[in-house]
Amino acid sequence: MTFTLKSLIASAAFTLAATHAFADGIGASLLTQQHPFYIELADAMKAEAKDKNVALEVAIANQDLNKQLADVEDFIVKGVDVIVISPVDSQGVRAAINKAEKAGIKVITVDVPAADAKVTSHIGTDNYTGGVQAGELMAKLLDNKGKVAIIDYPTVQSVVNRVDCFKKAIGEHKDIEIVAQQTGITRAEALAAAQNMLQANPDITGIFGFGDDAALAAAVAVKAAGLDGQVKVIGFDGMEEARKAVDSNPVMAAVIQQFPDQMGKQAVDTAVKVIAGETVPEEQPIVPGVYTKK
């Protein structure tokens, strides 16, 4: 009985292993699908893939680097032509990139760049310019003097870049002081961080949130503290909710607007070029815009 069962399984295995179906096209592993930025990015990629008539599969890492690695491994087994990754972590994504490279599959990163691995092309917001834009704007809104707090997310390199450049731009103005910097990744955490910072430094006049959630939470904290007239908040990302807040809420002074739709489109276009064997630029920065009240 054991013998027949074994041989049955073995023969079934061989038959099925022989029938390969090759998945051509693009495999995309995205950080999350619970943030409007990535939803817009994914939607733009799907639309462009449809336009260019290329197969596209999207896997969601759910902010778990291990899941991202597993998704990329599965793309490799499937035999996709190009892998597009928006890394969960700029350093840890190296493992996934190395694996794809070993399998001879080219990798394009979007949004967050990889720190210790070379990819075929990176498409992302020019966070340096964005950070400087935010800093300059903050200085202008505060008439070059005052106390500024920052809500950050220190594990994401793109955020670190924009926060560093924000600080650098602020540093040019000697009468503006950065008095607090706290981490607030989710909106709830950012709200607590903003409240704490306002509690400790009631004379804060400006808050820079690394993302929309952080900025929107900061605006709520400012209102709750009754500091409406005193504090200006600047955000980064520029999704619809934050743009509406800029239009309607005077505390929310401005938001640096990223363009995930452009990124998604360009990622697919680049992938198509890579499949066709064309050379593509290593860096494709997308300059963000400044969104202020209409």
Add this chain to the structure above:
Amino acid sequence: MSEQTASNAAFIKIMKQYGGIFLSLIILCVIFSLTSGRFLSVANFTNILQQVAVIAIAAFGMTWVILLGEIDLSIGSIIAVAGMVGAQCFAFGLGFAPALAITVLAGALLGFVNGALTAKLLLPSFIVTVATMGIYRGLVSLPTNGAPAMIDNETWTAIGSDSFLGLPIIIWIVVVLFLINHILLSKTTFGRRAYLTGGNREAAVYSGIKVDRLKISIFMISGVMAAISGVLLSSRLFSAQTNAGMSYELDAIAAAVLGGTSLAGGVGTMVGTLIGALIIGVMNNGMNMMSVPYFYQLIVKGLVILIAVWLDVRSKRAKA
């Protein structure tokens, strides 16, 4: 009894015990093979085994704990602590062997804390490990302020990426740990004491088993297994992530329960848990192969766990 009938009897016994859950695994494999041409290949099975290693090893530890009628919700956090301890050891300039030893000891220590709080303060392990889950997760973030820490020790990272005799090292580690846990549970006095205590605590006490000491030892096993999982995870990712292993305790519990471990204690095997972990791995991989959108994957995964446990319970009830 001839050798043939003996092996047949053993086979039938195995099928009786694991038939329901094994059937679920086979059904899943057949469905995925039929829907994706690339699923059934040696490359993909190596792939699945590598992906499931972290959960499987953590689930071996979880099986001991559940067997005792307890629960350990802190293992996801211990997985993250282990990676960070390793990374910090290298940052202090230690070599591979001392770093590994310290990491495993850290796992044992965290497990000891869980066990001691549960056994000596008579607190429910659910509450203890909910608390330590938060505490350990907080500890992970202290050295780097929440940032991931790179690991550049080549021996450490080789664990996750190199092969030995044609199989990834990570798979060998799962096999070895499976055998150790399996033998410890099914062939030793320690294992029998665990079954007895989980099944009937009073009887265990009267038969002279030092239940407190046993409980602490078992939480330490769970901590050590989680730490080894953390080593593998961080080696696969070349880094210690502060959010590593988040909610993996639930996958480990699911693997153990899928494998027939009773949450009431006293019932469970390592073979079952291994099959349970494989079901989870095969499901994750197979749905990726089929290109099932992520949110549907979550729904299907939950449904499959329900159906598999139901099949198992039903087949056991039919025999009883």
